[in-house]
Amino acid sequence: MMRRSLIQLLALLALLGLVAAACGDDSDSTTADTTTTAADIADEVDDPPVEDEVDDEVVDEPEEPELGYTVRNVPADYATIQDAVDAAEPGDLVLIAEGVYHEAVIVQTDNIVIRGMDRNTVILDGEHADGFENGVIVFSNGVAVENLTVRNYTGNGLFWTGDYGSDIFVEGYRASYVTAHNIGVYGMYAFNAVDGQIDNAYASGSDDSSYYIGQCNPCNALLYNVEGAHSQLGYSGTNSTGTTVAASYFHDNLIGVVPNSQDGEELAPNAGTHIVGNLIQNNNNPDVPSRNTGFQLGLGSGVVLAGVTNNIVERNTIVGNTRGGVIAIDWIDGVFGSGNGRDFMVMDNIIRDNTITGSTLGTDILVGVQDATNGGQGNCFSNNTVGETNPLNAQDVLPCDGPDTSELTSVDTLLALFNLEPFEPLDYRDAPVPEYNFESMPGDPATDPPMPATDVPMQVDLDALVAPEPR
Amino acid sequence: MNSPRRPLRVLTLGLISLALLGCAADDPIAVGVTRQTTTTVVGATDAEAELAVFPPVNPDVSRPKTIVDLRGQASVLIDIRGNAFNERFFRVDPGTEIVFENNGVNPHNVTASAEGAFETIPKEALEESRQALILDAEGDYPFFCSLHGTETRGQTGYVIVGDG
Numbered sequence: 314m315m316r317r318s319l320i321q322l323l324a325l326l327a328l329l330g331l332v333a334a335a336c337g338d339d340s341d342s343t344t345a346d347t348t349t350t351a352a353d354i355a356d357e358v359d360d361p362p363v364e365d366e367v368d369d370e371v372v373d374e375p376e377e378p379e380l381g382y383t384v385r386n387v388p389a390d391y392a393t394i395q396d397a398v399d400a401a402e403p404g405d406l407v408l409i410a411e412g413v414y415h416e417a418v419i420v421q422t423d424n425i426v427i428r429g430m431d432r433n434t435v436i437l438d439g440e441h442a443d444g445f446e447n448g449v450i451v452f453s454n455g456v457a458v459e460n461l462t463v464r465n466y467t468g469n470g471l472f473w474t475g476d477y478g479s480d481i482f483v484e485g486y487r488a489s490y491v492t493a494h495n496i497g498v499y500g501m502y503a504f505n506a507v508d509g510q511i512d513n514a515y516a517s518g519s520d521d522s523s524y525y526i527g528q529c530n531p532c533n534a535l536l537y538n539v540e541g542a543h544s545q546l547g548y549s550g551t552n553s554t555g556t557t558v559a560a561s562y563f564h565d566n567l568i569g570v571v572p573n574s575q576d577g578e579e580l581a582p583n584a585g586t587h588i589v590g591n592l593i594q595n596n597n598n599p600d601v602p603s604r605n606t607g608f609q610l611g612l613g614s615g616v617v618l619a620g621v622t623n624n625i626v627e628r629n630t631i632v633g634n635t636r637g638g639v640i641a642i643d644w645i646d647g648v649f650g651s652g653n654g655r656d657f658m659v660m661d662n663i664i665r666d667n668t669i670t671g672s673t674l675g676t677d678i679l680v681g682v683q684d685a686t687n688g689g690q691g692n693c694f695s696n697n698t699v700g701e702t703n704p705l706n707a708q709d710v711l712p713c714d715g716p717d718t719s720e721l722t723s724v725d726t727l728l729a730l731f732n733l734e735p736f737e738p739l740d741y742r743d744a745p746v747p748e749y750n751f752e753s754m755p756g757d758p759a760t761d762p763p764m765p766a767t768d769v770p771m772q773v774d775l776d777a778l779v780a781p782e783p784r
Numbered sequence: 785m786n787s788p789r790r791p792l793r794v795l796t797l798g799l800i801s802l803a804l805l806g807c808a809a810d811d812p813i814a815v816g817v818t819r820q821t822t823t824t825v826v827g828a829t830d831a832e833a834e835l836a837v838f839p840p841v842n843p844d845v846s847r848p849k850t851i852v853d854l855r856g857q858a859s860v861l862i863d864i865r866g867n868a869f870n871e872r873f874f875r876v877d878p879g880t881e882i883v884f885e886n887n888g889v890n891p892h893n894v895t896a897s898a899e900g901a902f903e904t905i906p907k908e909a910l911e912e913s914r915q916a917l918i919l920d921a922e923g924d925y926p927f928f929c930s931l932h933g934t935e936t937r938g939q940t941g942y943v944i945v946g947d948g
Contacts (some may be wrong), residue, residue, distance in 0.1 A: 419934060446930050452937045468931040474867070474938055498890060498931070502811040504867055525890065528866055551889050577889035604891070604911075653887045 356639035382409050382727050382763055394418050394427070394437070399424045406763035409435050409461065410648050417444065417466070420451040424485075426763035427621035429461030432490050432750040439466035441742055447472045448493070455765040460754040463494040465742070470496040470516065475505030482529070484508055487766035490754040497741050499525045500544070503534065510535040510770035514516065515542075515751055517760075518744030520602030522546035523566070528578040531555030531585075541566075545603040546571050547596065554581045557770075560778055562594075567601050568611045569593040569634065574644050576654025583621040587709035590630060590778030596632040603738035605701040607649030612636060612735055615669070618692075620644025620657030626664045635678040636731065638699070639670035641692045643683045643724055656683065660697045661691035663713055668698045668780055675701035680711065680719070681727040689717045703727075788850040792807050839923040842898040845935055847924060848942050855947075859883055862941075864892050864910070867932045869941040882917045887908040888942035890931070897926035897935040907931065922946030 323600055382404045391397035394416050397407045403424040411434040418437070420427070429435025439445030446468030449458055456473070463470040470493030473486040479520065486509035492501035493516040499524040500516025503509050507529050516523035516539070523541030525548075526534050532555040539561045541547035547563030550556050550572040563569040570593055574582035597613040611617050611638030620643055631638045641664075644650070644657040659682070669677045677699040682690055693713035694702075703722060704710055710719040722730075825832070825840055852874040854860045857882040863870045865888035876882060884905060886892050891907035894917065902925065905915045920926055926935065928943045933939035 419937075423936065444930075450934075450938070472932075474932060476933075476938055504932075521890070575889065577865050577887060651887045653885075 314783055321615060325335070329444075351366070366480070366667075371605070374607045378732065380762070384407055386410070386411070387414075387499060391449070391503055395601050398425065398427065403455075404765065406724055406761070408759070413438050415442075415445075417447055418449045420449060420456050421453050422456075423453045423763035424455035424767060425453075426457045426459065426765055427461075428459050428515045428754075429757055430758050432460045432462060432492060432753040435461040437461065437463045441465050441467060443467075446497075448496075450474065451483065451486065452476070454483055455767045457487040457489065457764065457766045458491055459487070459489040460491070460758055462494075462751075463496070464492075464494050465496075468496040469499045470494075472499070473503045473506045473509065481505070482507055485658065485766040485769055487511070487769050489513055490752065492516070492668075492751050493523075495741055495744055500541070501525075502527075503532075504528055505544070506534075507531065507752075508533045509537055509766065510537065512537045512771070513752065513754075514539040514746065517541065517543040517747060518737065518741055519544040520741045522549035522571075522605040524555050525547045525550070525565075526553040527551045528580050529553050529555070530580045533770065534606055535559065536561055537773055539767050539773070542566060543598065543601055545601055545605065545608055545738075549573065549592070550586055551575055552583050553577050553586065554580070554582075554584045556585075557589070557773075557775070558591060559587070559773060559775060560590045560781075562592045562705055562781075564592070564594045564596065564784075565598045566596045567598060567603055568608060568614045568617055569596040569631070570615070571608070571611075571617045571619060572621045572624055574616075574621050574657040575619075576651050577645065577650060581655070582657050584623050586621065588616065588624065589775050589778065590784065591629045591630045592781045593629060593634070594783055597633070597635045599736040600739055602741035602744055605649075609736070609738075610649075610728060610731060611640070612733060612736075613672075614638075614640050616640070617642065618659050618662050619649065620659055621662060622658075622660045624662045626662070627666050628778055628780045629667045630671045630783055632783050633666055633671040635671065635673045637672050637674070637679045639667070639694075640676070640677070640679040640681070642681040642727075645724060648724075648728070658682070658690055659692060663693055663714045664696045664697060665693075665694075665713060666697065666780070667674070670698070672700065674703075676703050678702035678707040679708065680704060680721055681724040683724055683771045685721045685723045689719045689721065693715075693717075700729050702714075789904055826896075826902055826903050827945070837866045838921055838944075839919075840898040841924070842857065842926060842935055843922065845897050845926040845942075849945060852877050854880075856919075859903040859916075861885060861914075864888050864929075867892075867928075867929070867939050869927075871943045872940070877948075878920050878922055879918060880945075882919070882943060883914050884910060885914045892929045892931065892939070894927055894941075895930045897928055897940070901925050901927075904930075919943070919945045922948055 333427035349650040385397040387409045407427045413436045437448045448463035448470045451473045475482040483506035488511045490513045495518040502525045523544040536558045542565045543566045547566040548570045572586040593615045614629040615634035616639045618641045641659045646654040689711045694708045864886045893907045894905040929939040
C-alpha cells in the first residue's frame with residue numbers, strides 16, 4: 314500500500330515537472346520524440362506495476378531528464394538546414410554538423426536557435442549564385458544564430474527583418490560567434506527589429522557595411538566584441554535610435570563607424586547611438602567593395618556622425634584614419650543620398666574621453682555644417698587626446714561644459730578640402746577572405762541548451778569599458 | 785473570366801543617373817529606351833505557351849483586402865524606401881506605366897511572385913534610374929524584392945491590372 318502510494322506520488326511529481334517545462338510535442342518530426350505526455354503519466358498512475366512484478370532493486374527506472382526542446386540534427390535527421398528549420402517548433406535547436414551547405418535559409422518560427430557544431434567548419438555558402446541573396450533571413454521573433462560561418466551571398470549574410478509595410482517588427486534577435494564574409498550588401502543586418510545583439514562576430518567584404526542596424530526606435534540593440542573590416546563601412550546605423558556599439562574593432566574599411574539619418578528609411582533621425590570602448594583604426598582603404606558615391610567622399614574617416622542627434626562617442630581609440638578621426642557633419646541628401654530626401658542637421662552629440670589621432674589634414678576632429686553661422690549645433694568635444702582639429706582647438710571652442718565660441722567651415726568648403734581622387738571599388742567577391750581561425754562559442758555546442766533571443770541584449774557594464782590599445 | 789491575352793511589355797527606361805544632383809519625383813519620364821515584348825509566360829516553350837494561363841498564379845499569395853485605386857492614370861510612381869514599396873497594393877488600368885524609383889538606402893529588385901508573369905527588374909537597373917513595368921494583360925501580379933523578402937513575407941507588393 315505504501316509502495317503504491319509512493320509510486321503515485323512520484324508520478325504526480327513527474328507530471329508537475331512536465332507542466333512546468335516549455336516543450337511542445339512534434340508529431341511530424343522525423344527525429345526520435347523524447348517527450349512524455351501527461352497521458353503517459355496518468356496511465357502509470359492508474360496502472361502502476363503490480364507488486365509481484367516489481368524488482369526489489371528497482372521500482373521505476375530513472376527517466377532521462379526532459380530536454381524541454383527537440384534537437385534537430387543536420388544532416389543526420391534532416392538533409393538540409395531548411396528542412397530542419399521548417400520542422401522546428403519554438404524553443405528547438407537546429408544543430409548543424411561540419412560541412413558546407415549551399416542554402417539560403419528562411420526562418421518563420423519564433424524562438425529557435427540555429428547552431429553550428431564548429432564556427433569555422435560549419436559553413437553556409439551562397440556561391441554568389443542567383444537566388445541566394447541571404448544566408449539566413451529571419452521573419453520571426455527570438456531567433457538566434459550561433460557558431461557558424463556564412464559567405465558568398467549576393468545580398469546579406471544574416472538578416473532579421475520586420476515588415477514595415479505592415480508595421481511588423483521583429484522582437485528579439487541574436488548572432489553570436491558568427492563569421493560573415495564576401496557578402497554583397499550587409500554581413501549582418503537587422504531592420505525594423507528591436508531587442509537584439511550581435512556579439513563575438515566577424516564580418517568583412519561587403520559593399521555597404523559589415524554590420525547594419527536600420528529603421529528602429531528604440532532599437533535596444535547591442536553590438537559587442539565584433540570586428541568589421543574590408544567593407545565600405547565597418548558599422549552603419551540609419552535611423553537606428555537606441556543602439557550601442559561597444560568593445561569592438563573596425564579597421565581597413567573605407568570608413569569605420571557611421572551612424573546616420575536619412576529619408577531612405579523611416580523613423581528618421583538617428584537620435585541615439587552610443588559608441589564606447591572601441592578601436593577604430595586605419596580605415597583608409599579604397600580597395601574595398603563600395604556602392605555609395607556619397608560615402609566614398611569619406612574615405613579615410615574613423616567615425617562619421619552624419620545628420621545624427623544625441624549620439625555619444627566616448628572612450629574609444631580612433632587612430633590612423635587619415636581623412637578624419639571624428640567627423641560631425643550635416644546629412645545633405647543631394648550629396649550623400651538619393652537627392653529625394655530631407656537634409657538632417659548633426660546636433661547635440663557628445664564626443665569625450667577618446668584618443669583621436671592620425672589625420673593628415675588637421676582633422677582629428679572635424680565639424681561641417683551647412684549654415685556656418687549656426688554655430689556648433691550643440692555638438693561638443695571634451696577631454697579627448699587629439700592632434701589638430703577643424704575648427705582649430707575644437708575642444709576649447711566647442712566644449713561640453715562651456716559656451717560655443719566656434720567659427721565653423723561650411724560643408725561645401727570641406728568637401729573641396731577633401732579633394733577625393735576617383736577610385737574603382739572592389740567587387741565584393743574579390744574582397745580578402747579571412748583565415749578561418751575564429752573563436753568558437755564557449756561550452757559544448759553538442760549539448761548546451763539553446764538560448765533563444767528572448768532576453769536580449771545582454772547586460773554589459775559600459776562604464777567599465779576603457780579605450781583599447783591600438784593594434 | 786477569360787480575356788484575350790494581350791501583349792505584355794516591360795519597358796526599361798535608361799535615364800541618366802542624377803543621383804548626385806537629385807532626381808525629383810515629378811521629373812518627366814523619358815520614353816522609348818529599351819522595350820521587351822512577350823505574349824507568353826516568360827521562359828515558356830511554344831507548347832507550354834499554348835496551355836498556359838496568363839498571368840500565371842502563385843497559390844501561396846492571396847489578394848490583399850485593401851487595394852489602392854490608381855486607375856485613370858497613364859503613369860504611376862512607386863517609391864521604394866525603407867525596404868517597402870509605396871504604394872504596396874494597388875490597381876491600375878492595362879497598359880499603365882508602373883514606374884519604380886529606388887529612393888532607399890539599399891538596392892532592390894522587382895520580382896514576380898508567380899514565375900513567368902514578368903521579367904525581373906534587377907537591382908542594378910534600379911540603382912541607375914527609374915524602371916517602368918507595363919502590364920497589358922488583366923489580372924493579378926504579386927511581386928516582391930528578393931533581397932528583402934520572399935513571395936509571402938517582407939518586402940512584397942501586389943498590383944491588379946484591370947477591373948477584375
